[in-house]
Amino acid sequence: MANTPQAKKRIRRNANRAEINTARMSRIRSFVKKxxxxxxxxxxxxxKEALSAAQPELARGVSRGVLHKNTAARKMSRLTKRVASL
Structure with missing residues (x-):
């Protein structure tokens, strides 16, 4: 168990960030699902419309540190290829 004040604060902060990051990932997954x-x-x-809406969401996930840069690039590449093949 955390004893120091900064460790207790860190636990609170990590819980808040985990909740925010979970919501952000859920939002990204929803865009990809569309x-x-x-x-x-x-x-x-x-x-095409859904793809253009999802691109900034994936980029935002990268900038906020929820997704790795290469993961987002891979997802975008694969989705773009699938949309183009329709």
Whole structure:
């Protein structure tokens, strides 16, 4: 158990950050899911719109430290390729 005041504060802070990061990842996953459902439905216009909405979300996840840069780049590349192949 944490004894020092800074360790106790760190525990509180980590809990708050974990909650924020979980919400942020959930939001990113929702955007990606919209693209995948549009691809499954074969709706190219909806997939393009969803892709353009998801790109800044993934970039924001990288800048906030929730996602690794290469992970976001890989996801974007694969999704873009799938949308283009419709």
């Amino acid at each position: 693209i995948e459902t549009a691809i499954a439905a074969g709706d190219k216009n909806a997939a």
